[in-house]
Amino acid sequence: MSVPHDEHERTYEFAEIALGQIKALRQPAVPRNFEIWYHYATGYNTALNRTINAALSKTGALSDADLELIYQQYIADPRGGERMDAVNVRVLDQIKELLQTIDAAAGTASDYSATLSEASRKIVDVKDADALHAIIEHLLQSTAKMELHNRKLEDRLSASRQEIGQLQKSLDALRVESETDPLTALSNRKCFDTALINAFTEAKTNREPLSLLMADIDRFKDFNDRYGHLTGDQVLRLVAMAVKQNVKGRDVAARYGGEEFVIALPSTPLQSALTVADHLRRAVMTKDLVKRSTGERLGRITISIGVALLRPGDSPQSLVERADKCLYAAKRNGRNRVICESDPEADDGAPADHAQVA
Secondary structure (H helix, E strand, C coil): CCCCCCHHHHHHHHHHHHHHHHHHCCCCCCHHHHHHHHHHHHCCCHHHHHHHHHHHHHHCCCCHHHHHHHHHHHHHHHHHHHHHHHHHHHHHHHHHHHHHHHHHHHHHHHHHHHHHHHHHHHHHHCCCHHHHHHHHHHHHHHHHHHHHHHHHHHHHHHHHHHHHHHHHHHHHHHHHHHCECCCCCCECHHHHHHHHHHHHHHHHHHCCCEEEEEEEECCHHHHHHHHCHHHHHHHHHHHHHHHHHCCCCCCEEEECCCCEEEEEEECCCHHHHHHHHHHHHHHHHCCCEECCCCCCEEECCCEEEEEEECCCCCCHHHHHHHHHHHHHHHHHCCCCCEEECCCHHHHCCCCCCCCCCC
């Protein structure tokens, strides 16, 4: 395809490609999907294109969960960063104005101090009541002026405190937003990667155990294709709720991929981690799923979970890889089960093809 030099025509060609992809893959023509495929059409975001191409080569399709993950990873986050930068600039501006106000107040205080010193010298040499009265009058005027400056300073400081407080709340909200998966309200993968590094470092330093759970919804693609993406989203939220109810304290839970979840359990030995994993598995399988739009009962869903324990010489990535291996061993061996590294099934055969055992 030749790209015309005219910017107007070129953007229309990108838009046509985006709409063509949406139509070919039978996806909803919503703004998020259009934006993803428009970026894809331009070819500027090579990481986005690689991710999409890899997913399409495996399954020939992209689920709504896949699209949401791609959007958050490659498109939404930079904009969130820009918004955070904008708030940071406003905070710095407020601090600059506050420092200028304090400098002006310091100058006023210095002038008032000089006035008092001068009055003190004059009083020593005063000869009559009129001269004394003039000195006192000047001091009263200077004092009134100083009081006015102090009131203005207090008002400015109060306003600055409120403004900076609001900006801090905005920063906190943006930070939470940038670290949260919008569909499930769990931490997103970017946030989890940072949290895992911190937990890994702490475990190594304090010589404490660190366990990792990788969970995946069984046959989620089939469920999604049968009942639709909105119901698939409902399933993801249901599993996320079960995850939240089974973590506590310093535990960190996140949506790691389309239908994959991960939980880091600091200060938790393997046996305790297995107990948490089985509680989570049971919590999910006992939930009856009902389609909101029709009230249709859809039965129950299950999850498979892999569990790994931090070893000497591990890195955060190797710990994740071992938990992932155990997860797909659980898939291979019947699904709806928990497998850890010490189980004989963990080494049963070659590494699983994720697409074949979903």
